[in-house]
Amino acid sequence: MTDTVHPPRRNAAAHYRRPFARDPGRWERQRARAVRGGHPCRGNGCTADCQPALIRERTGWGWIDWTIPADGSLPQQPHRMAVFTPITTRYQRLGLRWLARRPAHRMRLGRLTLRPATAAVTALTLAAAALALLHRIPLSIVLPAAALAPLLTEHLPDRLDARAHEQVRIVDAEAACSYLRRLAALHAHIVQAAAGSNRHEVRRAVTVGHHQLFDAAELLRHYDTRTLSSDLIARERLMLQLAVQSHHIVTSPQGDAHAPAARHDRFTGLPPLGPYPPRPH
Template sequence: MNDTLHTPPPTAAAHHERPFSRDPGQWEKERSRARRSGHVQDGTCSSACEPVLVYERTGWGWFAWTVPGDGSRPQTPHQVGVLTPAATRVQRLALRWLTRRPAQRIAVGAVPGSLRFSTVAVALVSLLAGLFATRHGVRVDVALPAMLLAPLLAEHLPDRLDARAREHVRIVEGDGACRYLQRLAALHTDLVQAAAVSDRYELRRSAEVGHNLLWDAADLLQTRDTRAASDGLITRERLMLQLAHQAAQILKHTTTDGTVGTNQDCDPGRPLGPYPPGARPTTPPAPRHAPNPPLQKGTLPMAQPEHGLAVPTWDVYLLFAHEPYYPAAVQEINTTVVAAASLLHPHLRQPDGARIHDRLVRGRRPGEIVPLSTLTHELDGGARWPEVGDWEAVTEDLLQLVRDHGCDALSLGLPGIARALVCAGPRSEVRAVDPTTGKHQAYGPADRIEVLVEAGKHLAWAEAGSPLWPGDGLLPPINSTDAR
């Protein structure tokens, strides 16, 4: 696997590195109580020991820490529990139920096992209540079953409630699994804190998605070991890192603009996809370049840009065709060229856009315009697209981003043959029939190259002065060493 994880933000390392990192006094209280009431980890601990656990509740679940006998703080939790996303009030009460203090138990002489202290107390109370009831005329065959049933419920009902509560929680144990969730939880805490200081929709959505990633990772670790689930875990950690990076960028921009805490309305009509959109300016930014005249339908225009205006670009570009739209009455736009970095925009479906960007920039020449059909050809005619991402959803989001002025683009109105050539593979052939004469004409790879060369001329004209702006708040590329 060539993908490498990015370094977590420095603020994430402090979260959950030790128990109760934000309230050391609470840890001292819990440690003192544990030393008085339970077994702590020390030199006398054996594999059969069940050390007392100290629960640190969070908004998404809990950490369960052991208490070292030497007075130090543990570095790795003994257990991590993740509550289901979008939990109801009852499900949150279930979390508090599972993290209650362990019940005190009383050994019953030579009889194996023990009883809960609450069971003994309920038995005593029910006995006294039963005797009182029989003395006041209640029949023994009515009072006796109630006297026996009450302690039985006190002993076995908590176990039934535990089982029901665990249906809404994923509990993970083991050093490797807990360390992984500990890292993921630290990143999620950054997202939650970012959402707490601003009511930006994007930050709230990032925190929601972060909780979903925690839940998915805990589900994987509960059913499989870390080695078997490594690919899925790496993917989720990378997504969490991207969310944390995106949240930091949004906070940075909103702090600079003085808009922290202001409500940003989102477009309800546009699908958000499975991951959160990035910061969208409340007022669309003005285009950074003068409007580019599209290529008109008919023969390809051969007008040359003026000498000295075009500057060389060292980026790679994506060309994709789409359903035509008409910004003016007689102007059709059916093909768009954007900078490859626009695929890293958080408004696009991610991580699909980042994966397509990774494929797009591999081994390309500086300034190369790569049609989407070329990627399809390289991916075994499209058979391997599912391994990379949903190109249809990404290009739909990309077109919407262009129309919302979220990035710069070269908008083209290609003639039918030219558009068919860029939609076909680099080795394909397009045949056209003249309806008046019935003659066939074939257009091949050389004609396709000519279309791309002509598009390159218009791109050079569009980039006179500055390259295409890919948008703000871009996510880091998957392979930063390959993305050039």
């Protein structure tokens, strides 16, 4: 007779089933701020080129973008998921932190859109330029500086984003996000086990799990889940095995990674492993 493996903590199983599972009140705070730069998603009522308001939940491995349902409910599915490369230099980590910031809001001026920061810098630049002219600073110096500051504010963040995007894998297809969220929930168990242990095996499992997330995101950018079905199931089984072993290392008195344990497909409260259905046409 074997014992059923249970999650080490309930809140680990709840990871990514809903936005900000550890801080539910944060959703409402972020929602009020996000709708200023977009509109709640109305599903089929949105046009193909609409820009719904998004709320970004940052994680240790990347981020999740959630749409805001128009009926006030919580979103059931991520709009987009991003996974950072697990191998980075110091400067790349700084770039990834920049990229994972809250999505920038834009102001509409007729057919044009403008960053609020650009509008603020433009106003300050005009005031500074007027003072500079009063102090007899040549117009040949004031004019280029007044024009350059707003342009940098508007376009430099996009250049930085493009550079940092080289170290990120982003998926936005519904089936791909669904699978990646399953994998991330298993990874959350490993991270939680590592937080309470200094064992090398558990910390190594976190690194392996991050690599699995990144590699899966890379594949899902180019192929659908039906094509990758066997590969995705194998990756999920590996993550499940890492989660079970990490749990037993930190809970067993001897810290034995090979302690007997039954495989349990509902380790995270997610549906059992199985074939991935084709995406609807």
